[in-house]
Amino acid sequence: MQLLKDRIRKDGKIKEGNVLKVDSFLNHQMDVKLFQEIGKEFKRRFEGEEITKILTIEASGIGIACVAAEVFDVPVVFAKKTQTKNIAGDVYTTKVESFTHGRVYDIIVSREFLGKGDKVLLIDDFLANGKALEGLAELVKKSGAELVGAGVVIEKGFQVGGDIIRSKGIHLESLAIVESMDEKTGEVVFRN
Amino acid sequence: MQLLKDRIRKDGKIKEGNVLKVDSFLNHQMDVKLFQEIGKEFKRRFEGEEITKILTIEASGIGIACVAAEVFDVPVVFAKKTQTKNIAGDVYTTKVESFTHGRVYDIIVSREFLGKGDKVLLIDDFLANGKALEGLAELVKKSGAELVGAGVVIEKGFQVGGDIIRSKGIHLESLAIVESMDEKTGEVVFRN
Numbered sequence: 001m002q003l004l005k006d007r008i009r010k011d012g013k014i015k016e017g018n019v020l021k022v023d024s025f026l027n028h029q030m031d032v033k034l035f036q037e038i039g040k041e042f043k044r045r046f047e048g049e050e051i052t053k054i055l056t057i058e059a060s061g062i063g064i065a066c067v068a069a070e071v072f073d074v075p076v077v078f079a080k081k082t083q084t085k086n087i088a089g090d091v092y093t094t095k096v097e098s099f100t101h102g103r104v105y106d107i108i109v110s111r112e113f114l115g116k117g118d119k120v121l122l123i124d125d126f127l128a129n130g131k132a133l134e135g136l137a138e139l140v141k142k143s144g145a146e147l148v149g150a151g152v153v154i155e156k157g158f159q160v161g162g163d164i165i166r167s168k169g170i171h172l173e174s175l176a177i178v179e180s181m182d183e184k185t186g187e188v189v190f191r192n
Numbered sequence: 193m194q195l196l197k198d199r200i201r202k203d204g205k206i207k208e209g210n211v212l213k214v215d216s217f218l219n220h221q222m223d224v225k226l227f228q229e230i231g232k233e234f235k236r237r238f239e240g241e242e243i244t245k246i247l248t249i250e251a252s253g254i255g256i257a258c259v260a261a262e263v264f265d266v267p268v269v270f271a272k273k274t275q276t277k278n279i280a281g282d283v284y285t286t287k288v289e290s291f292t293h294g295r296v297y298d299i300i301v302s303r304e305f306l307g308k309g310d311k312v313l314l315i316d317d318f319l320a321n322g323k324a325l326e327g328l329a330e331l332v333k334k335s336g337a338e339l340v341g342a343g344v345v346i347e348k349g350f351q352v353g354g355d356i357i358r359s360k361g362i363h364l365e366s367l368a369i370v371e372s373m374d375e376k377t378g379e380v381v382f383r384n
Contacts, residue, residue, distance in 0.1 A: 023302065023305075025267075028269065028272070029268070029302075032268060033265075059251040062250075062255050062258075063254050063270075066227065067258055067259065069224045070259070075222060075223055077220065077221045077222070078220065110215065112215075
């Protein structure tokens with residue numbers, strides 16, 4: 001998606017340890033006009049697929065998922081990272097290792113909102129080591145719903161997540177795949 | 193907002209301890225069509241006000257804020273609840289006590305995304321004791337931005353938050369104010 005690649009080149013910041021900061025438009029400040037274009041592009045890439053629900057994970061996936069859901073005309077469910085007293089005990093749960101936070105946490109989705117008959121598209125902002133998407137796919141599997149595919153905004157092509165997800169036979173669409181980044185020159189190379 | 197009140201009566205669940213569960217359409221599963229109507233209603237209630245940015249707090253405020261931001265045609269910034277290595281050290285921060293989780297946490301917003309010249313509308317899903325909105329208002333104050341007002345979807349009118357926020361002279365618009373709820377009969381009474 002050229003608009004997105006241009007925006008990453010213009011506003012993305014490369015930090016030590018292969019961190020790509022896109023928090024000026026994607027995951028802290030959020031450019032909802034860009035999200036609308038992202039939503040349309042996901043719709044185009046999953047054209048012909050029947051999708052009844054979008055599943056994402058808090059927090060930075062939620063905004064993108066909601067704006068995309070308007071294009072798909074389906075509801076969103078977001079997996080929560082900790083158990084709160086507002087969530088009933090009746091949940092699907094799995095463990096996810098966070099690259100950003102360097103720890104393991106539980107993700108949960110209420111059984112009420114995911115189950116047989118749902119055709120689910122996963123949406124997230126980043127794909128790096130693939131742990132979050134794997135966790136979401138696991139929740140879909142546990143629920144008996146059908147996993148249609150996964151759409152991510154930025155894939156770090158030099159990390160293993162994309163390969164892992166594709167090797168599971170999941171239809172993965174990444175709108176920008178970063179092949180390499182240079183912290184010193186600020187150059188970002190995308191996969192064609 | 194009648195559509196919202198009807199939906200709360202239809203799908204809201206009253207639980208012990210004055211908990212109103214609306215997670216089938218507002219803060220776990222999210223009905224983005226309803227969010228569009230909510231966004232339009234916020235726009236109507238703040239008609240004539242100049243707003244350049246919407247500020248919300250993770251996680252359940254983000255979806256509503258993003259869909260509303262499309263109507264306002266402004267970006268969203270969401271305050272984060274913990275410090276991660278993807279956030280620069282240069283942040284505004286304040287402490288917030290969570291009603292839902294029963295603990296105190298830090299909320300942060302990067303200095304890059306809030307500052308003098310911004311005219312800010314706060315948006316959140318719930319207003320109960322007002323701690324989250326107070327925290328967001330504090331971040332706006334620290335940043336030197338102008339606080340235009342606050343829009344919340346559901347106010348628990350029997351808790352102190354609404355009074356606290358209004359007593360600070362903040363223009364608060366709550367789309368549904370719950371005056372009382374009855375766990376046994378399932379009845380919800382709204383303020384007129």
